Amino acid sequence: MGELPAPAQVRLLRILQDGSFERVGGQRALHVDVRIVAATHRDLQQMVATGLFREDLWYRIAVFPIHVPPLRDRPEDIPALATHFALRAATRFGAAPRIPTQQDLDLLLDYRGRAMCESSPR
Numbered sequence: 001m002g003e004l005p006a007p008a009q010v011r012l013l014r015i016l017q018d019g020s021f022e023r024v025g026g027q028r029a030l031h032v033d034v035r036i037v038a039a040t041h042r043d044l045q046q047m048v049a050t051g052l053f054r055e056d057l058w059y060r061i062a063v064f065p066i067h068v069p070p071l072r073d074r075p076e077d078i079p080a081l082a083t084h085f086a087l088r089a090a091t092r093f094g095a096a097p098r099i100p101t102q103q104d105l106d107l108l109l110d111y112r113g114r115a116m117c118e119s120s121p122r
Helices: 006-018 044-049 055-061 075-093 102-109 111-119
Strands: 020-022 029-031
Touching (some): 102 111
């Protein structure tokens, strides 16, 4: 949502307000009844304040905000997520299911520390 260019913001706002849109090259308006679930890592309120995001669209989409802290702030979720995605990948690729080992989980849990050390100038 935070990456939406200004022209697309206008079009989305029109759909949310009027419930109608016109296809590219279309001759008539189509009517829809939609609900939006949007996500972004951007601070949309700050973007509104700086003029990068439409205030009227912000009020339309910020009806029921849910703040989910970044994964780096909730490392206790990493083992369950790693297991879920490992099993999902095994199913998708037709491989035998594999659960991450404690060593795998330790690598994932230490990722932020290693990434920050590796990105610092030497």
